Amino acid sequence: MADETHDTLTPTARTTLKRQPGKGSYDRKLIYSILDEALIxxxxxxxxxxxxxxxxxxVRIGDRLCFHSAIAARRRVCLLGGSPACVTVTLVDGLVLARSxxxxxxxxxxxxxxxxVSEVTDTQEKTRILEALVDHVVPGRSGEVRSPSVKEARATAVLSIPINEASAKVRTGPPNEEERDYALPVWAGVIPTALTAGTPVPDPKLAPGIDPPAYVTHYQRPSPSSTSQS
Amino acid sequence: MADETHDTLTPTARTTLKRQPGKGSYDRKLIYSILDEALIxxxxxxxxxxxxxxxxxxVRIGDRLCFHSAIAARRRVCLLGGSPACVTVTLVDGLVLARSxxxxxxxxxxxxxxxxVSEVTDTQEKTRILEALVDHVVPGRSGEVRSPSVKEARATAVLSIPINEASAKVRTGPPNEEERDYALPVWAGVIPTALTAGTPVPDPKLAPGIDPPAYVTHYQRPSPSSTSQS
Structure with a gap:
């Protein structure tokens, strides 16, 4: 179940979809692509x-999902104190308008x-994960900015959860109607939706002469096909 | 606390923000505007x-938030069986790029x-809420489509939670940096983000001659200023 060489996770009683099982998937590549595209x-x-x-x-690093947290945050105290965790990621791809x-x-x-959830305590590993959290949002950005200092890394908690017991759920396509409703004279179909970027707003304290790079002016999330396994 | 004539909810020990309290708010109008804008x-x-x-x-109806559910769904069984509920809504407004x-x-x-959470059992009230769920996504749409039949309304569960013990959290504006980092020669600022609508995809089974209405071709979520209290 935990071996990344397996392409499909093993469903458990807790991750088996009871409702609409046709929408469920345990495909590791699909699960990773959703985690990698989502911002939150x-x-x-x-x-x-x-x-x-x-x-x-x-940020996903291999077969675990990582977060940062304040040291004193309720989430860290509870999760490290033994509370089970559930991490859910949702991408809204479209509004399905039916005739009913x-x-x-x-x-x-x-x-x-x-x-x-477990805590990452090694300062070097924490620093790498904190930089990966930046690169999850803007790939390569961590190489252009100041790295976390040892003091900063020590003052920030880094948590991770293995991606072993997990499932995906996907809905695509047009509305599914009662047969008799297809004759109704109302528009039906899908309005696609996506999180898109607007015009960048420079920091008022930005020094003169620093133009926004292309990853700022043409920002977009990775598409499913661009996600790799690692 | 439950009286909608009050503009501010009373914080409880559970909704008092311990981390970054300056970002917290108990303002009913702000809370409602976030609930009304969010799709999920x-x-x-x-x-x-x-x-x-x-x-x-x-969908928010007055001072409660309503959902639908399959009758046999785990969420309904647990929530009506006594599990406390936590409903969280998040809008991502921008990516804050700092120099560190x-x-x-x-x-x-x-x-x-x-x-x-409690269950709505009256069939007429359920029908109204099921229609309001449609209108939350596309205002006015429920008046153009076939209403839920009594059979459909009975086969669908409707749940609601009072908006009494609630808090909002908001971050806006440019990055907050360490003073020494402002001199770094890297672009900093905000990339605004929003869920936006793409080109509508008609149902392949759409009868000829039905054009998409303006609410489909110019779809957008309500802005905070357009939200009323009721």
């Missing part, structure tokens, strides 16, 4: 019997990862 | 000691709602 994930943990769901940045209210839907790609 | 939320619940985080569609790796950030608006 939502991490769930339990604190005193209450589930908390908080947005966070992530109930068959409206969304096209999406999502991943759910279950497991235990 | 992530709902957290506990099943057998494990937190699950699942994406879902939502560690000060990279994101501009975002998020809401966390804690509470207990």
């Amino acid at each position: 994930s939502h991490i769930g943990f339990i604190d005193d019997g209450v589930p908390f769901v908080l947005p966070t940045n992530h 209210a109930l068959h409206h839907s969304m096209n999406f790609r999502s991943v759910v990862i279950l497991g235990q | 939320s992530h709902i957290g619940f506990i099943d057998d000691g494990v937190p699950f985080v699942l994406p879902t569609n939502h 790796a560690l000060h990279h950030s994101m501009n975002f608006r998020s809401v966390v709602i804690l509470g207990q």
Whole structure:
């Protein structure tokens, strides 16, 4: 299950999709492509019997997903204190407009990862992961900016969860209607959606003469086909 | 706390932001504007000691947030079986590029709602909420499509959570750097991001002569200023 040479994860009772199993997948490459495209994930943990769901940045490194956290953050205290974790990533790909209210839907790609989070304590490894978190958003950016100092790396927690017990769920395509509804005289189809970049806003404190690089003026997320396994 | 005539929610121990309290808000109008703009939320619940985080569609109706669910879905069984709920909504507004790796950030608006979910059982009320779920995505659309039949409404669960114990968190603006880093010769600033609509894809089964309406060809999410309280 944990061996990255396997292309498909083994479903468990907890990751087996009971509803709409046709949309489910345990394909490692698909799961990785969703994790690599998404800018944020939502991490769930339990604190005193209450589930908390908080947005966070992530980066996939091989077969684990990594995060940073404040040392004193509730999420770190709970997750390292033994709370199981659930990390969910969702990309909204389109609005599915049907001829009947109930068959409206969304096209999406999502991943759910279950497991235990552990902390990365080696300062050099932490520094590499903190730089990878930057490169997840803007590939190569970490090579152009000041690296984390040892002090900064020590003051920041880095957490990771193995991508072993995980599943993807994907919906694509047009609406699925009741046969009788296809005759209704209303537009039906899909409005594609994507997170897109607007015109960059330079820092008011930017020194004169520094033009935005192409990765700023032409920013875009990686497409599924550009994702590699590693 | 539950009275909608109050403009500010009362923080509880669970919704008080311990980290970066300056980004926190309990302003009802701000919280509502984020819920109304977001297409999806992530709902957290506990099943057998494990937190699950699942994406879902939502609509705000007054001072509660509503969802639909399959009758047999794990989320419904757990939430109605007593699991506390956490509903989190996150809008990614921009990528904050700093001159140092560690000060990279994101501009975002998020809401966390804690509470207990209850089920709507009245068929007429369920039908209204199912139509409101469609109108949340495309305002007015429910008036143009076939309404849920009584059979459809009965076969679908509708859940809601009161928006009482909730908080927003917002980051805006340029990077916050260490003073010494401002002199580094690297571009810094914000790449704004937004979920945008692409070219509509008609259903292959669309009858000839039905043109896409303006809400399809010019689709956009509501902006914060267009959100009302009700």
